[in-house]
Amino acid sequence: MDRREDTGVRIPRGKQPPLELHFASNREHTMRIRPAEFLAWGLIAASVAMPKSTAAQGLMVSGYADLQAVVDKIGSDDKEFYLDNYHFNMLFMGKISDNMFVSSEVEYEHGGEEIEFEYGFLAYTGIDGLKIVAGKFIVPFGRFNRDLHPTWINKMPDRPNGFKDIFPQTYSEVGLWVSGGVAAGTSGNRFVYDAWMINGLLGDEGAGIRGMRDNDRDKLTGGGKDDNKMVGARVGFDFAPAGFDIAVSVQTGNYLDDPDRDLTLTLLGADAAYRFNDLEIRGEIVRANQETFTDDLNKTGGYLQAAYRAGPKVEPVIRWSARNMPGESADQSRLSLGLNLFVNASSSVRVAYHINSEEDGFEKDNDAFAIQWNVVF
């Protein structure tokens, strides 16, 4: 979610310049407050001060948190060991009326280096099979991005490697989203669908897709004109009694940060999962076709994962993830071996060893080990 500049300082994606509050009596005393940070602490304060009458409406605070220890590049001279309070994310949600609710999540990541809204939306639920959402939401392309990325749900301490670079994870955006499920036949089978229109990914010609999040009108280099909307859809079928679900996703639109020219980025994806007793197998694949003024760039990423609940407290996991980029030097793959130990229903410890492979070969000994303790509250 972040990038490093040459100084080694983490610069969160899309971070707004801090507000500088100057006090008239002494201009040397300057408070630097980011708008999202200000908002986050305001929400937390409001929740603490929430009167009982408000709580009775169903307004509530929830969230998830984790701490992880990582040893990177095992075997190389550049080995690194670090601790990361990756998430302490707060969720605020509430039923406003019988047919409306609000939901939001404030990201507090990397020990506070990143604080921003992951999502915040208003939803209308008055029509069976059709939910209407307006605001900032996690883009419902595939499954991992929207449903599986929280650390208390994700079966590994981190995201599928490579895959996250083709469809950027976690990707939320402002727009309009309709969604629903319609029962089909008996026993819980259902057709599911999503359709959305959002501001979309934004970047320079041929840029990396992961860096295209945060389409912020104020940061446009093309003169402030922002009409490069993207549209998307996901349709699928959930054979719930059989434990099998499958869906396809698409998102397309102009990605070029230039008011006078267009370049289209189209993402095509497929996801499927199968659950049989204590075994779960799931996978996703996404292919990006990215126009440039010369040739199109084709990028592919995906993962395949199997998890087996060997008992009430133990779950071994294996995951293969990869990306295939223009030019072999950027290809990557990772085989991850993991073990989940459940403390209780709300908390687990996840351990993983990642065997990394890069076509470039500049880092031959870049395996990694991670251990994470997470909790949902």
Added chain:
Amino acid sequence: MSKRMKLFGAAVASAAVILTIPGSLLAQSDGRSDVEIWAQTCSSCHNNQPRSKYDSVKWESIMMHMQLVARLPDSDAQAVLRYLKRGARSQEQAAASDTQSASAVDPAATEGASPKKPAASKSEPHGR
């Protein structure tokens, strides 16, 4: 109209057509119990949380959010909510135990769960 807008329009139109199909043609009463629907849906993504973790009012808010996330038809969402509310802690318990752990064992954990259904085969605090 651009190609993208046509695509978006087609997706919305398709959804609208499906929604106009009479429910009786698609859905039939299948006799599933509330707990079976709960076990079938929630555990497909995450560990089932103890029902006693929240009171009924909070479960209502959570279910509005989760119905959206899981794309549940209203009938299934209502069945899950009924099951959760039956085991929810009371407002008095919630007020009295604000400082206690929320991961208490749910006394109604084994209510009517078929041993062959996913997740319901385990005691609820550790259900998938």
